[in-house]
Every structure is written in C-alpha cells, then in structure tokens.
Amino acid sequence: MPKDQSNSISLKKYAEESYLNYAMYVILDRALPNVGDGLKPVQRRILYAMSELGLDAGSKYKKSARTVGDVIGKFHPHGDSAAYEAMVLMAQNFSFKYPLVDGQGNWGSQDDPKSFAAMRYTESKLTNFANLLISELKSGTVDWQPNFDGSLLEPVIFPAKIPMILLNGTSGIAVGMATDIPSHNINEVIDATVKILEKPKSDLKDLLKIIKGPDFSNNASIVASPEELEEMYSSGRGGFKIQAQWRQDKNQIIINALPYQASGSKILEQIAEQMINKKLPMVIDLADEGDHEDPIRLVITLKSNRVNAEDVMNHLYASTDLQKNYRVNMNLISLKGGPKVFSLVDLLKEWVIFRKDTVKRKLEHRLDQVNDRLHILEGLLTIFVDLDKVIKIIRNSDEPKKELIKAFKLSEIQANAILEIRLRQLAKLEQLKIENERNELVNERDDIEKILKSKSRLKTLIKNELNEIKELFGEERKSPIINSTNAKIFSEEETIVTEPITVVLSKAGWVRSAKGHEIDPNTLSYRGDDSLQDFARGRSNQLAVFLDSNGKAYSIQSHSLPSARGMGEPITGRLNADSGVQFISSVIGVEGNKFLIMNTAGYGYISEYQNMISNKKTGRAFMKLPDNAKMLKAIPVKDNHTHIAAVSNIGKLLIFNIEELPILGKGKGNKIINIPKDKLAAGEEFMAHAQLLAVDSSLKIEVGKRSVTLKPKDWSEYVLSRAKRGKKVGKLINIERLIEEPKSLEEQ
Numbered sequence: 001m002p003k004d005q006s007n008s009i010s011l012k013k014y015a016e017e018s019y020l021n022y023a024m025y026v027i028l029d030r031a032l033p034n035v036g037d038g039l040k041p042v043q044r045r046i047l048y049a050m051s052e053l054g055l056d057a058g059s060k061y062k063k064s065a066r067t068v069g070d071v072i073g074k075f076h077p078h079g080d081s082a083a084y085e086a087m088v089l090m091a092q093n094f095s096f097k098y099p100l101v102d103g104q105g106n107w108g109s110q111d112d113p114k115s116f117a118a119m120r121y122t123e124s125k126l127t128n129f130a131n132l133l134i135s136e137l138k139s140g141t142v143d144w145q146p147n148f149d150g151s152l153l154e155p156v157i158f159p160a161k162i163p164m165i166l167l168n169g170t171s172g173i174a175v176g177m178a179t180d181i182p183s184h185n186i187n188e189v190i191d192a193t194v195k196i197l198e199k200p201k202s203d204l205k206d207l208l209k210i211i212k213g214p215d216f217s218n219n220a221s222i223v224a225s226p227e228e229l230e231e232m233y234s235s236g237r238g239g240f241k242i243q244a245q246w247r248q249d250k251n252q253i254i255i256n257a258l259p260y261q262a263s264g265s266k267i268l269e270q271i272a273e274q275m276i277n278k279k280l281p282m283v284i285d286l287a288d289e290g291d292h293e294d295p296i297r298l299v300i301t302l303k304s305n306r307v308n309a310e311d312v313m314n315h316l317y318a319s320t321d322l323q324k325n326y327r328v329n330m331n332l333i334s335l336k337g338g339p340k341v342f343s344l345v346d347l348l349k350e351w352v353i354f355r356k357d358t359v360k361r362k363l364e365h366r367l368d369q370v371n372d373r374l375h376i377l378e379g380l381l382t383i384f385v386d387l388d389k390v391i392k393i394i395r396n397s398d399e400p401k402k403e404l405i406k407a408f409k410l411s412e413i414q415a416n417a418i419l420e421i422r423l424r425q426l427a428k429l430e431q432l433k434i435e436n437e438r439n440e441l442v443n444e445r446d447d448i449e450k451i452l453k454s455k456s457r458l459k460t461l462i463k464n465e466l467n468e469i470k471e472l473f474g475e476e477r478k479s480p481i482i483n484s485t486n487a488k489i490f491s492e493e494e495t496i497v498t499e500p501i502t503v504v505l506s507k508a509g510w511v512r513s514a515k516g517h518e519i520d521p522n523t524l525s526y527r528g529d530d531s532l533q534d535f536a537r538g539r540s541n542q543l544a545v546f547l548d549s550n551g552k553a554y555s556i557q558s559h560s561l562p563s564a565r566g567m568g569e570p571i572t573g574r575l576n577a578d579s580g581v582q583f584i585s586s587v588i589g590v591e592g593n594k595f596l597i598m599n600t601a602g603y604g605y606i607s608e609y610q611n612m613i614s615n616k617k618t619g620r621a622f623m624k625l626p627d628n629a630k631m632l633k634a635i636p637v638k639d640n641h642t643h644i645a646a647v648s649n650i651g652k653l654l655i656f657n658i659e660e661l662p663i664l665g666k667g668k669g670n671k672i673i674n675i676p677k678d679k680l681a682a683g684e685e686f687m688a689h690a691q692l693l694a695v696d697s698s699l700k701i702e703v704g705k706r707s708v709t710l711k712p713k714d715w716s717e718y719v720l721s722r723a724k725r726g727k728k729v730g731k732l733i734n735i736e737r738l739i740e741e742p743k744s745l746e747e748q
Contacts, residue, residue: 379414
C-alpha cells in the first residue's frame with residue numbers, strides 16, 4: 001500500500017522549524033529578562049504565586065514547598081528543584097543586591113551558594129522591596145495571559161516602579177545568545193532615570209556622571225578604567241574585574257570582602273595548592289575565621305612583617321579568585337518583544353517609556369473606577385430628593401427597578417445600587433457622607449484627567465514616585481571603583497625561599513648545596529678519593545657561577561642544586577662543558593660584587609659578579625688563557641681590601657696595590673706576577689696562589705704542616721709594583737695556601 005505523502009515534510013525543514021521554535025522559547029520564555037520588570041518568567045511566576053498566597057512582607061512566613069507547589073502546579077510546569085533554586089537565588093543577599101524573597105532557615109552562603117536546605121525545611125515570604133514590582137498589579141497596569149493549561153490567568157509582566165534589571169542584574173544562557181548584567185546602586189539608577197525624565201536628550205557622558213559603574217552587595221573593589229566603563233555602557237558589551245578587599249594587621253593579611261560569587265573555601269584551596277608547590281614561600285598559614293556576624297574573614301599569615309603584603313596580594317589577585325573577570329552583555333527582551341543588546345541610555349529610555357505606559361494605564365484604570373463610583377453616587381443622591389417615593393415604589397411595585405429607572409431617570413447600574421442599600425443608609429448623615437465622597441472623587445477625577453492630558457505632569461508624577469522610593473530604600477555605593485590593578489604573578493626568583501646556603505664543589509666536579517653558612521665543607525663526605533675543590537656562601541635566590549679550567553663561566557640556580565645531605569650530582573649533568581675540563585671555582589653574589597680572576601700564567605683582573613652570568617648551558621668565554629695556563633680560584637674582593645698578594649710555586653711573593661689591577665668584563669687581563677714563558681711551558685714555575693689583604697691584615701703562609709705569619713710591617717717589604725718577579729720568602733717552596741688574617745680585636 002503506497003504511503004500518503006500529502007502531510008510529509010523534509011527532515012531538513014522539520015529540524016529547522018523545530019530548532020527555531022525551541023530557540024525562540026528559550027530566548028523569550030526562559031533565559032532572558034524583560035526590560036520592563038527585569039525578571040525572567042520563572043522569577044515572575046514565583047513572585048506572583050507568593051502574592052496570590054498572601055505572602056507579602058507583613059504576613060507570616062510559609063513553607064517554601066507550598067510556594068513551589070503552586071508555582072509548578074499553576075504557572076510553571078517544570079521541575080520543582082529548578083523553581084526552588086530560582087527562588088533561593090532571589091533570597092540570597094550575596095546573589096541579589098536587593099533580595100525579593102525574605103527567607104527563614106538555611107538559604108546557603110557565599111562560600112557555598114548551593115548549600116541551602118530543602119524546601120520542606122525553609123520558609124519564605126516577599127520582601128518590602130518586592131512590593132515595587134507587584135503593588136500595582138491589580139490596578140489595570142499590565143496585560144494578562146492564560147497559564148499553561150488555560151485554567152488561570154497570569155501577568156505578562158510586572159508593573160515595576162524602578163528599573164529593576166539594573167539594580168539586581170542577571171545572567172542567562174539562551175540559544176545562540178546570552179545575557180550578563182551587573183547590579184547597580186539604587187540611588188545612582190534612580191537619579192539617572194530622573195535625569196532621563198527631565199532631559200530626554202541626555203547622553204552617556206551625562207549619565208556616567210551619576211552612575212559610576214556596577215555596585216555589588218559587599219565592599220569588593222570594581223576594577224575598570226573610565227574608558228572601559230564608557231565602552232561597556234555605550235555598546236552594552238564589555239567587562240570588568242572585581243578584587244577582594246583586605247587590610248594588614250602585623251604579619252597577617254585579613255580579607256573581608258570577596259568578588260561577586262567567589263567562594264572563600266575555593267580561594268583557600270587555591271592558595272594552599274601554591275604553598276604545597278612552593279610558589280608562596282612567604283605564606284606560612286591560612287585560616288577561615290568567618291562567622292555568622294562576619295561571614296567573610298580569610299586570614300593569610302606571612303613569615304614576618306618584612307614581607308611586602310601588597311606584593312603578595314597582587315600575586316594572589318593574578319593567580320586566584322581573589323580577583324575575577326566579569327563579562328557584560330546587556331541583552332534583554334525589549335518592549336517590542338524581541339531580544340536586543342541595550343546601551344545604558346537606550347535601556348533607561350526604554351524603561352521610561354514602559355513606566356509612562358504603565359502609569360497611564362494605572363491612571364486610566366483608576367479614572368474608570370472613579371467615574372463608575374461617581375455614576376452610582378449621583379444615582380444615590382438623586383433618590384434623597386424624594387425618599388418617600390422611592391420607598392413607596394419598592395414596597396408596592398412588582399418590578400421596582402423599572403419603576404425607579406422611569407421615575408428618577410436612572411441607569412440600570414444606579415437602580416441596582418439603590419435597591420441594594422440598607423435602610424440605615426437613608427439617614428441624613430449618610431447623604432452628607434455620599435456628598436463628601438462625591439466631591440473627593442470629582443477632585444481626584446479632575447487631577448487624573450489633568451495628568452493624562454499633560455506630559456510634564458506625568459513626568460513629575462513618575463519622578464516623585466522614584467524619589468519616594470529612593471528615600472525609602474536608598475543606600476550609598478558599596479563597591480569602590482579603581483582604574484587599574486597591579487595583579488602580577490611572582491616570577492620564579494621571587495618565589496624562592498631566600499635563606500643562607502653554602503654551595504660545595506668537589507675536585508671530581510660534583511656539586512651540592514648546604515643550608516646555612518656555619519657548615520665546614522671539609523667535614524662533608526665525598527665519593528672515594530674525591531675531596532673539596534671550592535665553596536661559596538650566598539643565598540638560595542642567587543645564581544651560582546662555576547669557572548672551569550678553560551676560562552669558561554657557567555650559571556645554575558642555586559636553589560635547584562641537590563642537598564648536601566647527599567653526595568650531590570655531577571655538574572656536567574646540568575651543563576654542556578667541554579670534555580676533559582675541570583671545574584675550578586664556585587662563586588655566588590649580587591650585582592656589583594667584585595672578584596679577583598686569575599690564572600697560573602700570572603695574569604688576572606677584577607670583574608663584577610654579573611659579568612660571569614651565562615644564560616646558556618654551554619657557558620660563556622670569560623677569561624682568555626695564555627698557553628699552558630690554567631684557571632685559579634676566584635677570590636671575593638671586599639671594600640677594605642687594599643693589596644693583592646701573589647706567590648709562585650718556587651716561593652716568590654709579590655704584593656702590590658689593588659688599584660694597579662684593572663676592572664674588566666672579561667678577557668686575558670693584566671700581568672699580576674712575572675712568570676717566564678719558558679719556565680711556565682716546562683712546568684717549572686707558575687703562579688700558585690693569591691690573596692687579598694687589608695692594610696692591617698696579616699698574611700699566613702702554609703707549607704704542609706708548617707705555617708709562617710707575616711704581619712703588616714713584615715709583608716710591607718714584599719710590596720712592589722705589579723708584574724714584578726717578587727721576592728723569595730725565606731727557603732719556602734711549594735706553598736699550599738695564602739690566608740688573610742684580619743687584625744684581631746685585641747690588637748685593635
């Protein structure tokens with residue numbers, strides 16, 4: 001049997017139509033708020049259901065489950081959890097700047113907004129602020145529509161007395177579009193709305209003098225430049241940052257205001273993770289000291305008062321939720337019924353149009369009520385002219401209504417009202433009351449008609465209403481605005497624990513780092529026949545520099561060196577050194593520190609620490625060595641050093657003024673002591689050691705177990721010009737070490 005294809009459509013067309021219908025439903029009836037009352041449909045239905053249950057601000061609390069039941073049973077056929085969560089959001093003062101639901105019980109916390117109790121436990125009613133949305137609902141101000149099953153009517157929109165969308169803000173994700181609107185201060189929004197009412201041609205610059213920027217329910221700072229705010233409010237799109245507020249108390253940072261919807265426990269986890277990964281060595285403890293009275297109080301304890309708390313916070317702003325980015329997309333359902341991205345000026349002008357229309361409808365509705373009542377009162381006053389006749393007609397006539405209409409020229413409405421009055425209302429006193437009521441209603445009617453006929457009177461009425469609301473609910477701005485932030489993540493060097501260390505280099509080229517300066521490197525254990533070559537004392541955040549026998553300099557982060565509790569590791573594993581070289585010297589310092597650099601050929605110079613640093617694993621050529629020469633250990637130059645002492649292997653000692661040796665960045669250097677080239681080539685003579693001396697220092701010369709000490713008056717006879725051969729020190733040869741011995745306290 002052939003299929004009937006008369007009602008068939010293509011899959012492509014069906015999918016397009018179905019998706020479009022779904023998209024429009026999500027956009028218009030779920031995700032985006034209306035510019036008029038600033039509410040999404042589910043929020044509007046919750047508030048309407050609560051008002052129908054009599055849960056106004058002056059009533060008793062009622063179980064939230066009762067409200068949710070009415071919402072999903074009468075107006076919003078969705079899941080109860082979704083409706084309840086929307087209700088909870090309107091009750092949380094950290095989510096809504098001006099809550100619309102007054103909750104009793106556990107409604108969650110900023111630390112965990114979803115920790116609220118089940119709806120069977122919590123109770124709720126409307127806040128006074130919610131009256132600004134619903135107080136005029138039954139005054140003919142809005143259109144009504146059937147609910148989902150057609151059994152009831154619900155308002156299409158609320159007759160909001162203020163631009164609610166700017167006050168509480170909102171966020172939502174529709175299909176192909178989204179909305180993100182921050183909250184604002186009620187005083188500023190009302191003043192800006194009044195400005196638009198008074199001067200409809202006001203531009204953005206005029207409004208930005210009033211509305212400083214977004215404003216939230218706590219004191220966290222808004223970070224946005226004037227240019228960013230102008231772009232955000234002119235285009236309806238943009239962004240800003242919010243950063244936590246803090247103060248310092250001794251060595252503690254106390255955070256007392258978090259960014260909007262930031263979790264304190266999550267922030268502490270983020271900081272703790274950095275502490276574990278040694279990225280915050282200056283932080284030693286964390287605590288959440290928040291309580292019911294002071295819900296936000298995060299305490300970060302620093303190592304000491306010397307730690308710069310501002311630098312720590314700038315790092316945390318950049319690396320945790322203590323500073324968050326917020327997107328702005330003022331996408332709303334316009335009065336025409338479609339989605340539109342509004343600028344601030346357009347939004348307020350659109351709302352003013354909405355409010356004018358709402359107030360007109362309210363006035364027209366009231367005018368109809370007044371006219372209807374006046375019509376009845378006119379009929380009542382008519383019968384007071386001849387009450388006896390009225391009573392006679394009612395007593396004797398079979399159809400008193402028709403007789404009354406005919407006798408007194410009344411309308412059917414007036415006749416019905418007369419027939420319904422009680423006998424006691426026929427008293428003279430009642431006539432006076434009716435006349436007074438009529439006079440009052442006539443005056444009210446005249447006032448309403450004047451307002452409806454005059455645009456300026458209508459504006460004044462709306463302006464006065466707004467100012468009354470400001471007087472009742474107004475508050476000062478809570479969120480300060482700063483132009484920029486210095487948020488910056490610490491560099492690797494800044495996160496290193498700065499502690500004293502001793503870098504130890506062995507003859508076989510093994511390197512390690514010991515904590516402190518008290519350690520004696522000679523007492524450490526070494527592999528096999530290995531022993532100490534050189535050591536340097538500095539701090540863990542400094543670069544360690546190593547000089548090899550070919551005159552190259554290499555750099556390694558000293559904090560990355562293995563601990564001296566072990567044997568260390570081969571330095572060649574960290575560097576790409578030439579094969580067969582020996583590492584001679586280790587150096588640590590800071591920029592500006594000076595060192596005596598020299599070799600066995602008797603050449604040398606003084607160089608600054610930064611000249612030795614290399615960013616490459618292959619190192620840098622630092623000292624050019626003459627033929628047959630090898631590097632000697634670098635010696636730190638102190639401020640009080642005035643002389644250089646150099647000795648050859650055959651025991652010739654030369655001392656000269658330090659100023660005779662130049663300060664160079666690198667190179668061959670100048671001759672320190674004269675070593676004949678032929679004797680150097682034959683290995684017969686070479687410069688063996690050198691030492692730096694102060695004017696009052698003694699020079700100790702070690703040969704094996706023997707030692708000779710030359711006091712300043714003794715070594716002064718060896719002071720000659722630089723590059724001389726020097727003078728023999730007695731019969732000493734193969735001198736093993738020169739040691740500077742500063743003047744003792746006793747001698748001083």
